[in-house]
Amino acid sequence: MVLNEIDAILVSKIQGGLPLVSHPYxxxxxxxxxxxxxxxxxxxxxxxxxxxxxxxxxxRHHELGYTANAMVVWDVPEERLEEVGEKIGSxxxxxxxxxxxRRLPDWPYNLFCMIHGQQRERVLSFIETMVKEEGLEDIxxxxxxxxxxxxxxxxxxQ
Amino acid sequence: xxxxxxxxxxxxxxxxxxxxxxYRVVAERLGIEESELIxxxxxxxxxxxxxxxxPMYHAERLGGGLSLCAMSIPEPDYxxxxxxxxxxxxxxxxxxxxxxxxxxxxxxxxxxxxIASVLEEIEQVTGYRVYDMPKQHEFFVGLKFxx
Numbered sequence: 001m002v003l004n005e006i007d008a009i010l011v012s013k014i015q016g017g018l019p020l021v022s023h024p025y026x027x028x029x030x031x032x033x034x035x036x037x038x039x040x041x042x043x044x045x046x047x048x049x050x051x052x053x054x055x056x057x058x059x060r061h062h063e064l065g066y067t068a069n070a071m072v073v074w075d076v077p078e079e080r081l082e083e084v085g086e087k088i089g090s091x092x093x094x095x096x097x098x099x100x101x102r103r104l105p106d107w108p109y110n111l112f113c114m115i116h117g118q119q120r121e122r123v124l125s126f127i128e129t130m131v132k133e134e135g136l137e138d139i140x141x142x143x144x145x146x147x148x149x150x151x152x153x154x155x156x157x158q
Numbered sequence: 159x160x161x162x163x164x165x166x167x168x169x170x171x172x173x174x175x176x177x178x179x180x181y182r183v184v185a186e187r188l189g190i191e192e193s194e195l196i197x198x199x200x201x202x203x204x205x206x207x208x209x210x211x212x213p214m215y216h217a218e219r220l221g222g223g224l225s226l227c228a229m230s231i232p233e234p235d236y237x238x239x240x241x242x243x244x245x246x247x248x249x250x251x252x253x254x255x256x257x258x259x260x261x262x263x264x265x266x267x268x269x270x271x272x273i274a275s276v277l278e279e280i281e282q283v284t285g286y287r288v289y290d291m292p293k294q295h296e297f298f299v300g301l302k303f304x305x
Contacts, residue, residue, distance in 0.1 A: 003221065011220065017203075017212040020196045023178055036178060043213075044176050051219045053299075055174040057167055057199075058209040064167070064305050071255065071262070081295075089298030099295035100226065107228070107259065107289060113298075144262075147254035 003051070006034065010042055011051075018055070066116040068123045068145065073109035075102075075140040081111065087134045088113050093126050109142065120145065159207070162190065163198055164305045170211075171302045223270035225292040227277065228259040229284070236261070239284045248276050259289060 003011065009032050019027040025043070026036040046052045061069070076084045081099060088111070089097035097113040117123035124143065131137060165188060175183045185195040202208045217224040231239045236254075243249055243263060252263040267273050277288045 011213075011215070014212050015215070017210040018174075020181075020200055020211070022181060022192065022196075024180065025176070026178065040176055040178070047176070049219070050216050053214045053216050054172070055176065055213050056172065057170040057211055058214055059167060059171065059305075060206055060209050063205075063207050069253075085295070085297035094298060094300075095302070096299050097297040098293045098299075099297070100291040100293060103289045103291065106230075107291075112226075112291075142257065144255040144257045146262075147256060 006032075006038075007042055007046065010039065011046075014043075061116055065118050068117040068120045070115045070117070070120075070123050070127070071144045071146070072113050072115060072127060073142050073144065074111040074113075074136075075108045076111045080139070084134075084136065084139065085111055087136075088130070091130055093117065093123075108140070159202075159305070162188065163202065166195065166198060167202070167207075167305050168302075217266055218270075221269065223265070223267040223273040225265045225273050225290050227263055227265055227280075228289045228291065229261040229286050230259050231261050231284075231286060235286075239286065242283050243280060246276060246280065248272070265290075 010028070013028055013032055018024045021027050023036070025039040029036045029039040032039075043052065043055070047055065074084065074088075085097060085099060088094055093115050095114045095116055097111070099110060100112050102108055102110045115123050115126065117126065123145075127141075127143060131141070169188070170184065174180055177183060179192075181195050182192040185192040188195065199208075199211055203211060229239070229243075239261065240252065243261070244252055246265075248265050248267050250264040250266045252261065254260055255262050265273060265276060267276055273290070273292070277290055280288050
């Protein structure tokens with residue numbers, strides 16, 4: 001997918017946030033010299049094509065009390081990946097679930113999910129319940145809680 | 159943070175209208191004035207409860223590169239390496255995690271090809287190997303936090 005020049009300017013213009021004024025898209029339009037309707041059309045179509053996943057609030061989960069942030073990694077046999085990925089991804093506490101490559105011999109895990117909770121114990125008991133409910137006892141997994149956080153910001157686009 | 163703030167956070171993680179007066183549309187839904195909604199958003203941004211209010215982009219569809227990377231850094235070197243890694247503008251999040259691979263960060267570059275060269279630069283500057291684990295398949299992405 002290649003963005004045209006105006007889309008690219010728009011992407012860069014609003015990446016830091018939408019103006020907090022009554023007519024935010026008109027304000028963006030004024031800044032880049034196109035019409036409000038064009039801004040609305042372009043943002044809508046970028047949202048439809050999935051370039052924009054969504055508009056709205058992106059929270060600092062840590063500041064909102066989600067301090068127990070666990071990355072749970074699983075060593076899933078290839079033939080069960082689809083099934084296990086779907087099962088884990090459908091759990092309400094799971095915020096992300098991705099397949100990633102193993103890096104053998106140091107890293108045998110190929111399925112990653114994130115669970116953000118307010119307390120470690122609750123996150124751990126949730127994982128335990130999930131393993132039982134979904135029959136994942138024979139799939140090795142590890143829970144990596146985050147410790148110190150050094151940097152959190154979104155990616156930047158020129 | 160009161161119950162209106164909570165409702166705003168819960169609702170506006172699910173999307174924002176794209177029309178000429180979107181704040182008014184949301185405010186009406188919440189039963190508050192447009193100016194109050196804007197003021198509350200400003201305050202939550204000021205208090206650092208929100209990273210931002212705007213678009214969440216799909217890096218790959220924007221033509222960029224994205225990967226999750228990990229490193230194994232002995233404690234005495236941890237601070238130095240953290241500073242070196244975070245100095246790269248392409249490094250988006252960096253967390254310590256309790257594992258042999260104890261440093262985890264997201265790399266976001268303007269093009270997919272840039273990933274490999276940034277990885278190499280990080281290895282050269284720090285003197286440690288970087289394990290690169292790009293997403294191969296997405297089973298679920300929600301990233302919403304109820305408050």
